[in-house]
Amino acid sequence: MKVFIACLGTETNTFVPFPTGRRNFEENGVFHGDVTKRTPNLFSAPMHVWRRRAEERGWTVVESLFAFAQPAGVTVRSVYEGYRDEILADLKKALPVDIVLLSMHGAMVADGYDDCEGDLIGQVRAIAGPKAIIGGELDLHCHLTTAMITQANALVTFKEYPHIDTAERAEELFTVCADAAEGKTQPVMAVYDCRMVGMYRTPVEPMKSFVNRMKALEGKDGILSVSLGHGFPWGDVAEVGTQSLVIADGDAGKAQALARQLGEELFAMRDTTLVKYWEAADAVATADRATAGKPVVLADVADNAGGGSPSDSTFVLEALLARGFKGALIGLVWDPVAFQIAEEAGEGATLDMRIGGKCGPISGRPVDLRVTVKKLAHDCQQSFGPTKNSTGDLAWLQADGIDIVVNTKRTQIFHPDAFAPLGLDPTRYRLIVVKSTQHFYAGFAPLASEVLYVTTRGGIEPDFANIRHTKRTIPYWPRVADPFTGQNA
Ligand SMILES: [Zn+2]
Known part of the structure; x- marks a missing residue:
């Protein structure tokens, strides 16, 4: 087996005036194939985990770019395209590959690209081919877009906010993708739009118990992974908002039913997630x-x-x-x-x-x-x-x-x-x-x-009802009291 690993990301606040340029990436260290020789940081930690897990199995690892920027405004187009194209060129050289694992943020916006991760995954798919297993680890403050979901085999978001579980989630994604590549499982993803824009602090109730329930559902009854994409409220993109995400083994209906159940559960407790x-x-x-x-x-x-x-x-x-x-x-x-x-x-x-x-x-x-x-x-x-x-x-x-x-x-x-x-x-x-x-x-x-x-x-x-979103057309709480019926309180 050959595993290709890379990282490209940032969290884009489209409402701030200063852009994300090359310097924002370089301040965090940009590495061209050797970040796993350095001390792990928040977004390189997954690449360390993936290399170790692959090498434990005697698999070949091809390591590409690590580039992750401190969040700021919209990313400069040539900067995004330059880093993306470096990953794609490395991937072409590495072909054929069995597994591609990408550490991304999930809320990266560049000039001309509202969904950088969807673009990246799509181009990786086009090069790696339909049989390659493509997995992505995302910050939970991501926009889980249709382009990402339909072109990847498996996406796993952090479960904890603060993000203390990046390495654990890298383990989780590796297991899902390795099992799929070995033909043991057939991961299928489903998402449910909770129609909420918010922030959810997981060390405190009720989110603490919600995360525990998510974890307890994994690894049995054909459920491979459960995530909650909290969303990043300060990204003015069409698919901003909170979505539950379930990966099931070969059963799309099961994935969809559980994503819906968890999404409805979260929606029901929406008022208790608000912070004073x-x-x-x-x-x-x-x-x-x-x-x-x-x-x-x-x-x-x-x-x-x-x-x-x-x-x-x-x-x-x-x-x-x-x-x-x-x-x-x-x-x-x-x-x-x-x-x-x-x-x-x-x-x-x-x-x-x-x-x-x-x-x-x-x-x-x-x-x-x-x-x-x-x-x-x-x-x-x-x-x-x-x-x-x-x-x-x-x-x-x-x-x-x-x-x-x-x-x-x-x-x-x-x-x-x-x-x-x-x-x-x-x-x-x-x-x-x-x-x-x-x-x-x-x-x-x-x-x-x-x-x-x-x-x-x-x-x-911080008042989610007041964020000036212009691209999301589906109603959401708290701007609308009940976005499913369209009624305002
Ligand atoms: Zn985050």
Whole structure:
């Protein structure tokens, strides 16, 4: 057997103004056939798993491109086409292949391509031929499109948000595809459109039990894999939204029935999946009154780089300054210019500095502060599950009782160890502000007395009813109270 593996992806927020270009990919490392010789990160981890599993069986592995970009706006057309064509050229050289395994995001949009993954899978199919088994692992924040479903043999999405299970899902996809290639099974996929646009946090109920039920259904009664494509709400594409996905062994009716059952189950509990969002000033006031002796963690969800936002908005910083809050830590604020000035001034220097607010109205206004450069650190990393992920260079700036960590590589914060290179101990603060929607949760919740989700005017509109979708024609909740009958409450 010959297995061909590659990764190409990003999560495209079509509502933010700055494009995803080659540099966004290169910052995460672009590798041409050797990413499995490096330390695994979130989206290369599957390729490591697939290589190991194939080599354990004595199969041949052909490794192609790894290219994954930090989310931003629509991908530059030539950048997408260049990476795609590199994978296709490698595939042609590798023919014949039995299995193609692709690590993708599932919500990548490029100029001229609303469905990059559907395009990629379709072109892979055309080259690999009808008998090749094509499998894809997707972030659960994907658009499960008709083009993807009809041209792949098996798609598996992460089950957990935060995404702590990328390696497990890679194992799952490998098993499904290897069994199919060996003729043991005949995977057939079915999806059910839940007619919902939302975010579903899986460490908490009711989603926790829902994920457990999904897992319990797998591996028996002819069900090979169960996924829930949560969808990525900030992609203006026709097939945006939440879909359940089931892979059954040879029985399309069974797959369809279970996808529908799970989709209806999720729809029935839609109201319980909603998160309470705070106004920044209210959340800061609540944190100021807290007496638990442990930090309050405030999630600045609208400025999550992982969802395509700039990670330099100042709305929460302004709320802290307005209240005169003392004992807060904010990170990571993407501001390479501030870092450069801090580095030039040197550790211990006190100077006036303009922070954040660089990417338009979604960033808010830049904030002018007199800061002390407490410490600098270079080439830093943070943990996400078992993987290590670059945060670039860091500067710890202190002003008016607030510690601000600016960095040079736009990324959301995943874990408290992001602050370690600066010698900062997050547990000593009264309040920690994280620019992240949910991935921070696994790392920060254990040290928090309370987690507050805050809404600001950033690049990620948290009220799903207000996102300005123009391409989806089928009604969805919560814009419509009951999208199946079309009735509004
Ligand atoms: Zn995701």
